[in-house]
Amino acid sequence: MWLRTGWASGLGLILLCCGRVEQSSSQPSSCPTAAPSCDDTGCAPGELCGGGPNGGSKNSDGGSKNSDAGSRSSDAGSGGGRSSNADGGRKACDGGTCGPPHVCEPQSERCVGTQLSQCDADGAKWLTPVACEHGQLCIDGSCKLSDCEPHRWYCRDGGVYQCDEDGKFGSIVKACDPELQRCVANDDGSLASCVDGCQPGAKVCIQNGVGTCSDDGSLPKSSDPCGSNEHCQAGECKPLGCEVLGITQACIPLPCVPGEKACVLDRVGTCAADGRSLSATSEDCRAQGNVCTSDLTCAKSYIDIIGPGTNGEKVPADVLVANVIAVRTPRKLIELQTWTTPGLAARQMHWVAYELVGNTFIQRQEQLVSDFASVEFHSSGYGSFSLQLESGKTYLLGLVVHAAEATRAYQATRDTAPLSFGIVQGSVSAPYATSIALDANSLRLDIAAHLRVTTAAP
Numbered sequence: 001m002w003l004r005t006g007w008a009s010g011l012g013l014i015l016l017c018c019g020r021v022e023q024s025s026s027q028p029s030s031c032p033t034a035a036p037s038c039d040d041t042g043c044a045p046g047e048l049c050g051g052g053p054n055g056g057s058k059n060s061d062g063g064s065k066n067s068d069a070g071s072r073s074s075d076a077g078s079g080g081g082r083s084s085n086a087d088g089g090r091k092a093c094d095g096g097t098c099g100p101p102h103v104c105e106p107q108s109e110r111c112v113g114t115q116l117s118q119c120d121a122d123g124a125k126w127l128t129p130v131a132c133e134h135g136q137l138c139i140d141g142s143c144k145l146s147d148c149e150p151h152r153w154y155c156r157d158g159g160v161y162q163c164d165e166d167g168k169f170g171s172i173v174k175a176c177d178p179e180l181q182r183c184v185a186n187d188d189g190s191l192a193s194c195v196d197g198c199q200p201g202a203k204v205c206i207q208n209g210v211g212t213c214s215d216d217g218s219l220p221k222s223s224d225p226c227g228s229n230e231h232c233q234a235g236e237c238k239p240l241g242c243e244v245l246g247i248t249q250a251c252i253p254l255p256c257v258p259g260e261k262a263c264v265l266d267r268v269g270t271c272a273a274d275g276r277s278l279s280a281t282s283e284d285c286r287a288q289g290n291v292c293t294s295d296l297t298c299a300k301s302y303i304d305i306i307g308p309g310t311n312g313e314k315v316p317a318d319v320l321v322a323n324v325i326a327v328r329t330p331r332k333l334i335e336l337q338t339w340t341t342p343g344l345a346a347r348q349m350h351w352v353a354y355e356l357v358g359n360t361f362i363q364r365q366e367q368l369v370s371d372f373a374s375v376e377f378h379s380s381g382y383g384s385f386s387l388q389l390e391s392g393k394t395y396l397l398g399l400v401v402h403a404a405e406a407t408r409a410y411q412a413t414r415d416t417a418p419l420s421f422g423i424v425q426g427s428v429s430a431p432y433a434t435s436i437a438l439d440a441n442s443l444r445l446d447i448a449a450h451l452r453v454t455t456a457a458p
Helices: 001-019
Strands: 091-096 098-100 108-111 115-118 134-139 142-145 153-156 159-163 181-185 193-195 203-205 208-214 229-234 236-238 242-244 251-253 262-265 267-271 278-284 300-305 309-314 319-327 330-343 348-357 359-370 378-379 387-389 394-402 405-409 420-432 435-437 450-457
Touching: 108 134, 153 181, 153 193, 159 193, 159 236, 319 348, 319 450, 330 348, 330 394, 394 420, 394 450
Parallel strands: none
Antiparallel strands: 091 098, 108 115, 134 142, 153 159, 181 193, 203 208, 229 236, 242 251, 262 267, 267 278, 300 450, 309 405, 319 394, 319 420, 330 378, 330 387, 330 405, 330 450, 348 359, 348 394, 359 435
């Protein structure tokens, strides 16, 4: 009787370890350490075993693999099937025994934010994340040297940057105006932007005048204007370089301001120290068959507007009103437009272009438009001209209204602001002829006729 009880007790110990009924009482009371699997279902090292719906063995009924289910204890901790986690999760087979659940690959690493976390030696859990060494951030599962924290916004070198996925600043998102703006970033790095403002007490340029920044860093509301031959730069009024150009022998401002973005000879870039050329070119419009616009972009053609046309005067029939233009950049003239109100009588609108030869303007091209509709803005027609305007030469461009008095628009002060291709030097009002001598009576320095001039690449 004693032998029977002892044998049964020994069986219970064997079942507790391996979940099997062994036929020999001499079997040791622990699983063999060299066993290739946790049980006879073939669970190999590194795989998961157990963890069925009830946390038991791989059998669907969760019971013993023997037909005698009564040999198992209802207590999962006393024998029968392998025990499992309280939540029914599977355990890992390691060296023939069921170990802790595999959560991750042992010793593997991952990023948690910008910190590094490592899987423990058992693969059971991720360890508490730790910061990388100084100057490094966790990127793609390892600590790497970085310029910034990925995806965070920064203010840097006077502009707005967003850090890329590799911890690099990359290219600038927006450059702030060094005089009129400052970059401000949110404390959490969620955004950075250029806002109006400057350093308290600093001198800044406001509409070609010098102003002083307020104590709170806001921009000045007024400024002391620079002179007509001066340009405000870095908070100071500085003299403009000039050159004698065309027929007036006046000193005309140079094509660009040194150090500033400009367009010279239909190339966009940075103005050189001489004010006549570029020290660096960012875009070559002419190489693309385009011209440079006043906002420093490239386009197939461009319309320069001479004078706002704020005044009007009556012009007799057959009198030419035209502007004198000294050309700096070679262009092709393709259209002329102006605001005028011809009289009610029959009329012809005669658009003309002259070239100055010696002291006489010689007509080079013309376009006659008859029975024009009764509107205020008139055109010679797009493509009606094809005149090459050459650098260094002076031209006369305008309109004659035949057989009718007309009211023409003009600007009372001569417009000396540079055009995209040259300089307006004044206007001429004279009886129409195919050649017009330049003299004191015909050249008007106080008026610029309102005119729109469309040009394209030569």
